[in-house]
Amino acid sequence: MFVKMILPALTEANSPFFRPIKYSLFPPLGLATLAAYLRPEDRVEIQDEHVQKLNLEDEPDVVVIEVYITSAGRSYEIADHYRRKGVYVCLGGLHVTSLPLEARQHADSIFIGPGEDTWPAFLADFYAGNPLPVYRSKTRTLRDAPLPRRDLIHRNLYLVPNSIVVSRGCPHHCDFCYKDAFFAGGRAFYTRTVDHALDEIESLRGRHLFFLDDHLFGAPHFATALFDGMRGMGRVWQAAGTVASILQPGLIEKAAASGLRSLFVGFETLNPGNLSVQHKTHNLNHDYTKAIQRLHDSGVMVNASFVFGMDEDDGGVFDRTVEWAILQGIETATFHILTPYPGTALYARMQAQNRILTPDWNLYDTRHAVFQPARMSTAELEAGYWRAYQEFYRWGSILHAAGAHNTLIDRARHLVYSVGWKKFEPAWNLVIRAQRLADFRGILETILSGGDRQPVDRDQGQAQIAHFGQQAK
Numbered sequence: 185m186f187v188k189m190i191l192p193a194l195t196e197a198n199s200p201f202f203r204p205i206k207y208s209l210f211p212p213l214g215l216a217t218l219a220a221y222l223r224p225e226d227r228v229e230i231q232d233e234h235v236q237k238l239n240l241e242d243e244p245d246v247v248v249i250e251v252y253i254t255s256a257g258r259s260y261e262i263a264d265h266y267r268r269k270g271v272y273v274c275l276g277g278l279h280v281t282s283l284p285l286e287a288r289q290h291a292d293s294i295f296i297g298p299g300e301d302t303w304p305a306f307l308a309d310f311y312a313g314n315p316l317p318v319y320r321s322k323t324r325t326l327r328d329a330p331l332p333r334r335d336l337i338h339r340n341l342y343l344v345p346n347s348i349v350v351s352r353g354c355p356h357h358c359d360f361c362y363k364d365a366f367f368a369g370g371r372a373f374y375t376r377t378v379d380h381a382l383d384e385i386e387s388l389r390g391r392h393l394f395f396l397d398d399h400l401f402g403a404p405h406f407a408t409a410l411f412d413g414m415r416g417m418g419r420v421w422q423a424a425g426t427v428a429s430i431l432q433p434g435l436i437e438k439a440a441a442s443g444l445r446s447l448f449v450g451f452e453t454l455n456p457g458n459l460s461v462q463h464k465t466h467n468l469n470h471d472y473t474k475a476i477q478r479l480h481d482s483g484v485m486v487n488a489s490f491v492f493g494m495d496e497d498d499g500g501v502f503d504r505t506v507e508w509a510i511l512q513g514i515e516t517a518t519f520h521i522l523t524p525y526p527g528t529a530l531y532a533r534m535q536a537q538n539r540i541l542t543p544d545w546n547l548y549d550t551r552h553a554v555f556q557p558a559r560m561s562t563a564e565l566e567a568g569y570w571r572a573y574q575e576f577y578r579w580g581s582i583l584h585a586a587g588a589h590n591t592l593i594d595r596a597r598h599l600v601y602s603v604g605w606k607k608f609e610p611a612w613n614l615v616i617r618a619q620r621l622a623d624f625r626g627i628l629e630t631i632l633s634g635g636d637r638q639p640v641d642r643d644q645g646q647a648q649i650a651h652f653g654q655q656a657k
Contacts, residue, residue, distance in 0.1 A: 185227070185246065186227045186246075187226060187229075188228075189212070189218065189228065189229070189247075189249075190231050190233070190249045190250070190262060191212040191230075191250050192258040192262055193207070193234050194549075195254065195549070205605075205612040205613070205616065207234035207235070208235055208343055208616050210344055210345075211232065211337040211339075211341075211345055213348075213396065214250060214299075215230050216337055217330070217333075218248065218299055218303050220330035220332060221307060222307070228333070228336065229244075232341075235338070236338070246271070246273075247262075247266045247273050247274065249263055249274070249275050249277075250277040251276070251277040251287065252277060252278055252279055253279045253282070253525060253526075254545060254546055254549045256545045257545065257546060259275065259279075260287075260289075260290040263291055272293075273290070273291050273292050274291060274292065274306070275290060275295070276294065276295030276302075278366050278525075280294050281296045282362075282528075288317070293306060293316065294317070294318055296318065296320040296321060297366060297369060297370065298353075298367065300323075300329050300352075301322065301324075302319035302321050324353075324367075324370040326374060326375065327377060327380075331387075341621065343624065344394045344628075346388045346390055346392055347395075347396050348384060348385065348393055349395070349397055350375060350381040350384075350395065351373065351375040351376065351398075352374055352375075352397075352398075353366075353372045353373040353402075354373055354399045354402060355373040355399065355403075356466050357372070359464075359528060359529040359530040360462055360525070360528060362525040362527075364528060364529075365528060366527075373399070373403070375402075375406045378406060378409045381410055382410070385414065390625060391419060392625060392629045393419055395421060395423035395424070397424065399424060399425065399429070400423040400424060401425045401432075401439075402429075404432065407429075407435065408434075408438060411439050411442040411444075412438065414442035418443070420443045420445050420632045420633045421442075422445065422447070422448070422632070423439075423444065423447060424449070425448075425449060426449070426450065426466055426467070427451065427466070427467050427472060430475040431475055431478065436479065437482055439484075440484055445483065445484060445634075446487060446515075446632060447479060449487070449488055449489065450467075451488050452464060453491060454472070454505060455494070455497070456468055458496050458497065461494065461496075472512075480513065480589065480594070483594075485515040485598070486515055487517070487518060488514045489518045490505050490509070490517060490518070491519075491520045491522050492505075492519065492520070492522065492572070493521050493553065494522055495559070497558075497560070498559045498560060499564055499568065502569070502571055502572045503575070506576050510585045510588075511585075513585050513586070513588030513589050513598065514585060515597075515598050515601055515602055516601065516602055516606075519569055519573055520569075521550050521553055521565060521569050524540060524554070524555055539555045540554065540555055541554055541562070542554050553565045577602070577606045577607070582602050582603060585598065586598040597634050600631050601631050
């Protein structure tokens with residue numbers, strides 16, 4: 185059997201919002217994991233439209249498409265193309281789970297929720313000749329999940345091929361979170377075993393890792409054992425965490441000792457009222473400044489996330505947020521316009537209030553105002569969003585933020601990392617077209633580590649894998 189797996193582009197290449205470096209960071213790890221469930225005799229191919237031109241002239245037995253909201257139109261176009269050719273089409277992902285009736289019109293089978301239980305069930309049914317139209321996830325576990333088929337990934341096309349997932353979901357339930365609905369109907373947060381995670385980490389080539397987990401620190405016992413097991417591996421790594429996890433005694437220090445050098449943190453808003461309304465209560469009554477200082481004291485850079493357009497935001501929120509972020513010495517910031525994704529509590533609330541302005545999913549990219557804000561116009565919200573990016577990444581702002589650090593090395597690292605990410609996009613585009621991203625991984629590792637390349641102690645790493653793996657069983 186020939187199975188083709190496709191990740192359609194989230195943003196078309198001719199869009200003014202297309203950023204080749206952003207979409208060339210990580211390979212489609214979810215599809216590579218699904219591929220690992222196939223039989224040895226099955227042929228499988230993965231195509232990622234962000235980094236390669238799709239070949240739509242082939243005739244596989246099954247096509248699997250991962251669908252996000254801003255790739256929905258493109259996904260349905262590809263699905264309809266293959267169905268006209270008589271190919272069996274499967275659709276899954278966040279958007280399919282949010283709007284299954286919409287997706288069902290373009291697929292032979294759809295998958296609602298995570299695929300660890302539904303995909304093997306489908307394969308068994310398909311091999312037997314009686315696949316179902318809908319598969320809904322109920323059993324949530326990663327204990328028997330196979331490792332991704334990394335041999336199917338074209339490593340040279342990605343800056344960060346060593347992406348990894350060791351947990352699924354999040355223990356928190358924010359109203360605006362696109363992924364919250366994805367895990368409804370079962371466990372919302374679960375992890376692999378520590379020894380299984382450490383074995384995969386040990387198998388990855390190179391030094392740099394990027395944990396794609398929504399909340400790597402969501403289970404402190406698991407995270408502690410994982411970080412202890414990673415000591416001695418000589419890794420440098422990046423991940424995402426919450427303000428509360430940063431302030432938990434000892435946890436960030438253990439992460440930093442195992443190689444954490446950059447953390448994505450969802451601050452979202454500086455307004456406690458906004459946090460309460462959106463049920464991001466785990467950020468309430470926590471000192472943002474103290475969390476940032478704790479990360480910086482541990483040698484960890486901050487990628488801060490902020491959301492504009494919540495109901496207590498007025499026209500001054502953009503300048504206040506940017507000024508605060510610069511004063512804190514935050515290295516990189518990601519700004520978003522509040523987006524009511526279908527399937528979320530935010531969407532239901534705004535729909536009931538008749539504030540949703542458009543059903544055009546292409547605009548649900550956190551760059552457009554698709555709802556009526558409470559204290560400003562949509563034009564003011566969009567203009568403020570773009571101004572925030574422009575102001576935060578001005579040369580003067582970068583230099584000012586870099587100056588907030590205490591050491592020359594940290595100032596230099598801040599400067600190089602921030603400038604490299606935002607100021608040299610034309611150069612990145614040339615590198616991507618030449619397929620030379622791999623040449624820059626060593627530079628990324630050096631920047632993250634502050635130039636301090638610790639030797640890899642494989643013996644110590646293997647011993648700790650065995651010790652902490654047994655401890656966590």
